[in-house]
Amino acid sequence: xxxxRFWIELEKVHAEAERFCRRLSATREDGDDLYQEAVxxxxxxxxxxxxxxxxxxxxxxxIINHFKNRRRGAWWRHLVPLTSExxxxxxxxxxxxxxxxxxxxxRAFAAVSPEERALITLREIEGWAxxxxxxxxxxxxxxxxxxxxxxxxxxxxxxxxxENREQMMNKTDLKPxxxxxxxxxxxxxx
Amino acid sequence: xxxxxxxxxxxxxxxxxxxVAEHVHTCAACAKLALADRQxxxxxxxxxxAKTAPTTPISIVRQRIETVAxxxxxxxxxxxxxxxxxxxxxxxxxxxxxxxxxxFLFVSLVPFSYQRIAGYESTIAFNSQVKxxxxxxxxxxxxxxxxxxxxxxxxxxxQSVFHLKGLPSQLAARQAVAVINSLAGIKGESHITPVxxxxxxxxxxxxxxxFIDINVDGxxxxxxxxxxxxxxxxxxxxxxxxxxxxxxxxDGLRQISVSAGRDAQDGSDSTRVRLEIxxxxxxxxxxxxxxIDSTMTDAEARAxxxxxxxxxxxxxxxxxxxxxxxGKRKIEINANCSDPCIH
Numbered sequence: 001x002x003x004x005r006f007w008i009e010l011e012k013v014h015a016e017a018e019r020f021c022r023r024l025s026a027t028r029e030d031g032d033d034l035y036q037e038a039v040x041x042x043x044x045x046x047x048x049x050x051x052x053x054x055x056x057x058x059x060x061x062x063i064i065n066h067f068k069n070r071r072r073g074a075w076w077r078h079l080v081p082l083t084s085e086x087x088x089x090x091x092x093x094x095x096x097x098x099x100x101x102x103x104x105x106x107r108a109f110a111a112v113s114p115e116e117r118a119l120i121t122l123r124e125i126e127g128w129a130x131x132x133x134x135x136x137x138x139x140x141x142x143x144x145x146x147x148x149x150x151x152x153x154x155x156x157x158x159x160x161x162x163e164n165r166e167q168m169m170n171k172t173d174l175k176p177x178x179x180x181x182x183x184x185x186x187x188x189x190x
Numbered sequence: 191x192x193x194x195x196x197x198x199x200x201x202x203x204x205x206x207x208x209x210v211a212e213h214v215h216t217c218a219a220c221a222k223l224a225l226a227d228r229q230x231x232x233x234x235x236x237x238x239x240a241k242t243a244p245t246t247p248i249s250i251v252r253q254r255i256e257t258v259a260x261x262x263x264x265x266x267x268x269x270x271x272x273x274x275x276x277x278x279x280x281x282x283x284x285x286x287x288x289x290x291x292x293x294f295l296f297v298s299l300v301p302f303s304y305q306r307i308a309g310y311e312s313t314i315a316f317n318s319q320v321k322x323x324x325x326x327x328x329x330x331x332x333x334x335x336x337x338x339x340x341x342x343x344x345x346x347x348x349q350s351v352f353h354l355k356g357l358p359s360q361l362a363a364r365q366a367v368a369v370i371n372s373l374a375g376i377k378g379e380s381h382i383t384p385v386x387x388x389x390x391x392x393x394x395x396x397x398x399x400x401f402i403d404i405n406v407d408g409x410x411x412x413x414x415x416x417x418x419x420x421x422x423x424x425x426x427x428x429x430x431x432x433x434x435x436x437x438x439x440x441d442g443l444r445q446i447s448v449s450a451g452r453d454a455q456d457g458s459d460s461t462r463v464r465l466e467i468x469x470x471x472x473x474x475x476x477x478x479x480x481x482i483d484s485t486m487t488d489a490e491a492r493a494x495x496x497x498x499x500x501x502x503x504x505x506x507x508x509x510x511x512x513x514x515x516x517g518k519r520k521i522e523i524n525a526n527c528s529d530p531c532i533h
Contacts, residue, residue, distance in 0.1 A: 007252055015245045028243055036254065043255050069279045105233045124234045149201045152230070156201070159226040 001055070006046040009055040010039065016126065017059065024067055024121050026106070034070065038063045057136045064118045071114040104159060111158035116151035123148055196220050200227055301390040306399060308387035310363040312354040314370050316378040320350040322370070330373055334365045352378075360384075361425055402427045413438055416446075424450050432518060449520040488513055495521060 001009070021038070022031030042062055049058055109117050122128040122136075130148075134141045196213040197220065204210055205224055214224045277284035324341075331339050342353040352370055357363040360382060367380045391399075404423045408416050413436040424431040433449040486494065488511040499507040510522040 007248075011248050014248045014251070018245055019242055022243065023237065032246070036251070039251060039255055040258060043259055101233055101236060104229070105237065108230055108233065120234075125237050127238075145202075149198075152227075153197070153201045156223060156226045156230050159229055160222055 001046045001049045001052055003043070003046070005052055006043060009052055010042070010059070013056050013059060017063065020060075020121065020126055021063060021067075023125055024063075024118060034063065034067055038066050041066065057132075060122075060136055064115070067118060068114040108155035108158045111154045112151045116147065116154070119144075119147055120151050120155070193217060193220055197223060200224060296393075298392050298394045301392055302396070303388055303390045304396055305386045305388050307384045309355075309385045310357040310360055310382055311385055312352075312357060312363045312367055312380060312382045314352040314354075314367055314378040314380045316350045316352075316374060316376060318348060318350065318376070319345065320352075320374040320376070320378075322373045327370070327373060330369045331366060334362070334369060336362055336366055339366060350378075355385075402429075408444075413444070416444075420446070420448060424448075430518070432520075447522065449518070488519070491519065491521065495523065499523070 017038075018032070018035045021035035022028050025031035025034050038059070042059055045062075049055065109120075112120065119133065119137075122133060123130070128136075130141050130144050133144045133148075137144060191209055191213040193213075196210050196217070199205075199207060199210050200214075200220075200223065205214070205227060214220050277287075327341060328337075331337070331341075336357065338356050340355040342355075344351040344353065354363070354366050354370075357366060363382045367382070371377050371380075404427055406416070406420050406423055411419070417434050417436040420436070421431040421434045424434070429450040431448070431450050433447065435445075435447045437445050439445060492509050492511040495509045495511070496507060499509070507523055511519065513519045
């Protein structure tokens with residue numbers, strides 16, 4: 001694919017891809033960085049893409065891979081796990097507000113891998129069909145459904161308060177997982 | 191309905207199915223999970239419904255990307271930048287490489303003091319008074335290449351004791367003892383002792399000193415020539431070549447049998463010897479090297495030789511390792527193989 005064709009194809013997915021990057025990342029700034037780096041990589045590597053109709057899944061795979069790499073790097077910047085008790089003592093704590101909702105969602109997303117986070121974001125937020133996801137990941141639809149199911153179960157478990165989680169684990173003999181992780185995010189300024 | 195089934199169906203979005211709803215109604219733990227599931231759905235819906243920031247115009251994105259690409263500012267195109275990016279992405283590789291560099295520098299540069307053999311001294315005691323003219327002794331030692339040897343004579347009652355200093359090797363010490371015995375006409379009681387010196391060197395240098403590498407080129411040489419060369423190389427390395435035999439069988443394959451030893455007096459217990467014989471492919475030679483540590487037991491040495499042979503495809507080799515009363519080790523290898531090889 002030549003450069004001119006690249007820009008034509010990118011324009012078709014530009015808005016949704018940039019929005020996806022922002023939703024995937026913790027902040028809008030991180031999302032914009034992710035998007036630009038992905039476009040830069042795609043721009044330099046588009047010569048290897050022969051079929052323009054495959055541009056969308058190819059570009060999204062590139063975004064997801066780049067996102068995973070960013071998350072894997074800089075381990076020293078990973079945030080310290082925070083218990084819900086400490087979280088409640090933090091300034092700005094408001095169980096009914098937007099900040100609380102953001103924190104809850106961040107807590108749920110922190111319980112899944114970057115790959116699962118991308119999958120959930122595409123399915124639940126971006127509204128991709130399972131068939132589209134299957135084409136993106138080059139996996140059967142059944143596999144995609146199973147992955148979605150596992151990711152959602154992890155996120156759901158992360159939202160259960162710790163004291164209830166323990167009671168729940170005892171009942172079902174499941175191994176408890178340390179999911180009390182909180183990533184502090186800034187609400188987006190509109 | 192069991193909890194695990196209810197949770198599975200709940201994950202599949204079937205929370206409102208009557209059977210699932212009924213279970214959730216009666217099970218407190220599943221009810222909490224169902225609550226969390228509803229909360230998760232609500233949180234995700236809020237993200238979908240939330241206003242999104244305006245999209246960056248594609249023209250601006252294109253301008254930025256093309257500026258970076260055309261200006262050659264893309265760091266990834268440079269090797270070092272790519273490396274740093276990879277280290278950033280995979281920090282363990284970076285740390286591992288840094289540790290390897292530190293270890294290499296430590297092993298190759300940091301000096302440690304240790305003792306090594308600087309030469310040999312020899313004492314020959316005769317039970318009678320022996321008189322040898324100094325000039326005669328000097329010229330006799332010169333014939334074996336020892337011109338810098340210091341010789342002292344001590345007369346105690348009826349005993350004569352010769353002290354030889356400055357002998358470079360154990361072989362030279364043995365030869366010097368033989369020369370004095372020959373000049374005296376009788377055999378005296380001799381002792382050869384190593385002289386140690388303390389020096390500083392890196393761990394790598396220390397390890398290299400304990401490693402004797404003997405290379406023999408067998409290409410285009412007769413059995414006798416090869417036998418002579420192996421013997422001389424072993425002797426040069428300070429080893430006693432007790433038995434070296436090279437014979438060519440009717441099938442054109444050479445059989446090489448080497449038995450070498452080293453006096454334990456020199457204190458180099460952990461010396462490793464590697465005998466490497468390179469051959470001419472036209473006469474059916476194949477390079478073989480054995481590493482036998484003098485600290486190994488016979489069984490360990492045999493296992494090491496068998497493992498090496500097996501690695502070369504000779505699994506039917508018959509290996510016998512024996513150590514005599516003087517501590518000299520003999521290794522016999524008898525192998526049958528279709529490929530050109532050393533027996």
